[in-house]
Amino acid sequence: MEESWQEQLKRSLRSPEEIARFFGLDIAEAKRIARHFRVQITPYFAELIKAKGAPLYRQVVPDPAELDEYEGAADPLAEDEDSPVPSVVHRYPDRVLFLVSHLCASYCRFCTRKRKVGDPGQIHPRFIDEGIDYIARHPEVRDVIISGGDPLLLSDRRLESILKRLRAIPHVEILRVGTRTPCYLPQRITPELAAMLKKYHPLYINVHFNHPDEITEESARALNRLADAGIPLGNQTVLLKGVNDDPEVMKRLMQKLLTVRVRPYYIYQADCVKGTAHFRTSVEKGIEIMQALRGWTSGLAVPYYVIDAPGGGGKIPIVPSYLQSISDEQVVLRNYAGDLYVYPQARLKKKKRPRVTPCYSAPAHP
Numbered sequence: 001m002e003e004s005w006q007e008q009l010k011r012s013l014r015s016p017e018e019i020a021r022f023f024g025l026d027i028a029e030a031k032r033i034a035r036h037f038r039v040q041i042t043p044y045f046a047e048l049i050k051a052k053g054a055p056l057y058r059q060v061v062p063d064p065a066e067l068d069e070y071e072g073a074a075d076p077l078a079e080d081e082d083s084p085v086p087s088v089v090h091r092y093p094d095r096v097l098f099l100v101s102h103l104c105a106s107y108c109r110f111c112t113r114k115r116k117v118g119d120p121g122q123i124h125p126r127f128i129d130e131g132i133d134y135i136a137r138h139p140e141v142r143d144v145i146i147s148g149g150d151p152l153l154l155s156d157r158r159l160e161s162i163l164k165r166l167r168a169i170p171h172v173e174i175l176r177v178g179t180r181t182p183c184y185l186p187q188r189i190t191p192e193l194a195a196m197l198k199k200y201h202p203l204y205i206n207v208h209f210n211h212p213d214e215i216t217e218e219s220a221r222a223l224n225r226l227a228d229a230g231i232p233l234g235n236q237t238v239l240l241k242g243v244n245d246d247p248e249v250m251k252r253l254m255q256k257l258l259t260v261r262v263r264p265y266y267i268y269q270a271d272c273v274k275g276t277a278h279f280r281t282s283v284e285k286g287i288e289i290m291q292a293l294r295g296w297t298s299g300l301a302v303p304y305y306v307i308d309a310p311g312g313g314g315k316i317p318i319v320p321s322y323l324q325s326i327s328d329e330q331v332v333l334r335n336y337a338g339d340l341y342v343y344p345q346a347r348l349k350k351k352k353r354p355r356v357t358p359c360y361s362a363p364a365h366p
């Protein structure tokens with residue numbers, strides 16, 4: 001008999017002492033770090049770290065660098081300012097983030113929402129009713145992104161009760177679930193879960209993988225199960241120093257995701273979160289990675305690279321400049337290999353050509 005996800009979770013390394021012992025860290029220091037942000041690692045992922053090393057280790061094993069509090073903010077994206085009720089972030093016109101669980105299978109040391117995640121007082125079950133009520137009262141909300149924490153840490157029954165109530169709201173067109181369980185706790189994706197989710201289509205899932213070594217036989221089985229339930233799968237990756245700040249590693253990750261039926265969706269520039277400065281890379285590194293993807297591999301393997309603007313401006317795409325110049329006569333373009341091409345503009349009669357903001361804001365994908 002395969003171990004259930006609940007049993008796997010119960011066996012997690014969940015105290016600073018256990019984690020310090022397992023990885024040979026200083027116990028007092030591990031305790032100090034855990035006071036700032038919860039520590040926990042599933043046995044499955046701890047074993048994977050042993051086999052694969054640093055890029056996986058850095059993501060979940062507490063590091064004294066987290067105690068450096070001089071750079072960054074607790075809530076750099078100002079999510080709390082766009083929070084009409086504690087469980088909802090309503091920033092964009094037609095969609096909301098709905099935070100339904102404070103729990104995760106393992107805790108990413110770079111988590112953007114570490115001010116809330118892992119803290120039952122911050123993301124409390126009693127906030128769920130208020131969130132559903134808010135969404136029901138706002139007809140402009142046609143897309144609900146169920147997040148947290150990790151929504152798949154809820155039982156099937158509790159998750160289904162949320163999905164059912166959201167589906168009953170006529171203006172909610174699509175549901176999305178964000179989860180890192182296929183990476184940390186692939187046992188969570190049971191046939192029963194997939195069968196339950198299937199009842200609430202159109203439902204999308206965004207998963208979170210940061211390194212090609214995270215895609216194992218177990219996670220592939222979990223992802224296939226979701227895809228077989230007709231759930232379109234996307235992936236969100238965070239650009240992290242010492243994890244995936246390398247064009248070859250990123251390319252391999254994106255390609256490998258496609259083999260397990262996951263379409264790369266976003267690469268995030270690391271947010272300016274307190275205690276995560278050691279994970280941040282330059283923006284040039286992100287641009288270099290995007291340049292190494294577009295044209296050099298399948299277009300399906302190319303996600304958007306975005307910076308979530310500090311202060312609450314939302315996600316802003318950063319695109320390498322393929323547009324060299326634009327005039328009434330012609331557009332000069334640079335292709336993926338760096339060669340220049342000229343596209344002649346259509347001849348205009350009387351009306352003047354509309355002004356277009358050049359270069360950087362041009363979307364990479366139609």
Ligand SMILES: *Cc1c(COP(=O)(O)O)cnc(C)c1O
Nearest residue numbers: 089090091092095096097145315
């Ligand atoms: C990321 C995000 C969304 C979803 O954005 P998409 O670009 O539609 O995936 C919605 N609300 C908030 C607050 C977000 O941060």
Ligand code: SF4
Nearest residue numbers: 104107108111149180
């Ligand atoms: S799984 Fe997501 S919410 Fe949970 S700790 Fe990692 S980044 Fe944060």
